[in-house]
Amino acid sequence: MRVINIAAAQMGPIQRADSRAAVVMRMIALLDEAKRKGADLIIYPELALTTFFPRWYMEDQAEVDTWFEKTMPNEAVQPLFDRAAQHGIAMYLGYAELTPDGHHYNTAVLTDRNSTIIGKYRKVHLPGHDEFEPARSHQHLEKRYFEPGDLGFPVWRNLGGIIGMAICNDRRWPETYRVMGLQDVELVLIGYNTPSVNSLKSAEGLQQRLLHNRLSAQAGAYQNSCWVVAVAKAGVEDGHHLIGGSLIVNPDGEIVAEAATEGDEVLVVPCDLDATRFGKQTIFDFARHRRVEHYGLITSRTGAVPPD
Ligand code: CDV
Numbered sequence: 218m219r220v221i222n223i224a225a226a227q228m229g230p231i232q233r234a235d236s237r238a239a240v241v242m243r244m245i246a247l248l249d250e251a252k253r254k255g256a257d258l259i260i261y262p263e264l265a266l267t268t269f270f271p272r273w274y275m276e277d278q279a280e281v282d283t284w285f286e287k288t289m290p291n292e293a294v295q296p297l298f299d300r301a302a303q304h305g306i307a308m309y310l311g312y313a314e315l316t317p318d319g320h321h322y323n324t325a326v327l328t329d330r331n332s333t334i335i336g337k338y339r340k341v342h343l344p345g346h347d348e349f350e351p352a353r354s355h356q357h358l359e360k361r362y363f364e365p366g367d368l369g370f371p372v373w374r375n376l377g378g379i380i381g382m383a384i385c386n387d388r389r390w391p392e393t394y395r396v397m398g399l400q401d402v403e404l405v406l407i408g409y410n411t412p413s414v415n416s417l418k419s420a421e422g423l424q425q426r427l428l429h430n431r432l433s434a435q436a437g438a439y440q441n442s443c444w445v446v447a448v449a450k451a452g453v454e455d456g457h458h459l460i461g462g463s464l465i466v467n468p469d470g471e472i473v474a475e476a477a478t479e480g481d482e483v484l485v486v487p488c489d490l491d492a493t494r495f496g497k498q499t500i501f502d503f504a505r506h507r508r509v510e511h512y513g514l515i516t517s518r519t520g521a522v523p524p525d
Contacts, residue, residue: 218489222488224256224259225484226448226482227483228247228449228450229479231454237267237293251485252306257330258307258308259307259309262448265408267313271357271359271362272358286313289334307330323385325384341369343360344357355457357412370396378404380402383406384407385411395441398440407434409449411430426460431462434466443468445465447463447464451478459479461479464476468493
């Protein structure tokens with residue numbers, strides 16, 4: 218058995234006025250709880266240090282940039298890295314990244330038990346739109362504020378396993394998991410901020426959004442025989458509701474833990490990475506069963522084209 222004790226650290230809402238320092242204090246409290254429960258690895262949500270700012274329309278780039286981190290760790294976040302190293306807990310941390318040469322990404326980093334950053338992922342599938350759309354009940358301006366990630370879907374060896382990362386909307390795309398599956402991934406870490414309403418489709422509410430969250434994570438886990446951990450920032454941020462439903466899914470696609478609240482909440486589950494092997498050696502033994510000669514459209518065509 219190769220067991221990693223995984224802590225899914227769901228976070229309740231972060232208001233627009235909340236400081237990074239206050240948020241980091243909450244994250245440290247979650248980390249301390251994870252330590253008490255024996256965690257080896259903690260997963261925080263997408264954009265864990267701030268409110269989900271892409272809901273706000275901004276024209277002033279200087280204002281936009283206040284939501285971004287120019288270095289990681291930085292002064293505000295250093296106490297989190299220090300406490301994680303003290304506890305010997307590895308970490309997935311999502312934040313808005315502004316690079317020295319001016320690029321903006323929706324990013325997650327992976328640290329080892331010493332809080333050394335060993336991996337970086339930049340969100341590939343950016344949802345939403347890039348201009349103000351008055352018909353929407355809230356904006357979702359990720360396409361305005363971020364560039365699509367430029368790092369692909371790498372995986373890293375950490376804690377004795379093979380670990381990959383994705384961010385929020387990525388979890389709805391089978392390609393996300395499969396590209397990592399083809400690198401023998403054993404554990405996929407995902408942070409998310411998902412509004413509980415679709416601002417263009419009133420029939421799609423909280424229950425359907427929770428269903429799609431489970432469906433995506435369970436399918437990704439089962440079809441690639443890996444663990445999937447998906448962690449929310451949840452609750453009402455300045456009047457805008459985000460779903461909770463953080464979950465840990467095993468390589469059979471079964472949910473083994475799910476958050477019960479929309480607040481700060483830690484789920485800790487021992488995840489045996491050897492449990493990934495059965496599926497990878499049988500029904501999802503890619504080397505024996507995949508038929509790449511029939512998959513060309515997956516990479517040669519982006520949008521659907523109906524037949525003549
Ligand atoms: N932050 C996100 O990527 N949110 C999307 C919303 C727009 C649906 C998601 O896939 O959850």
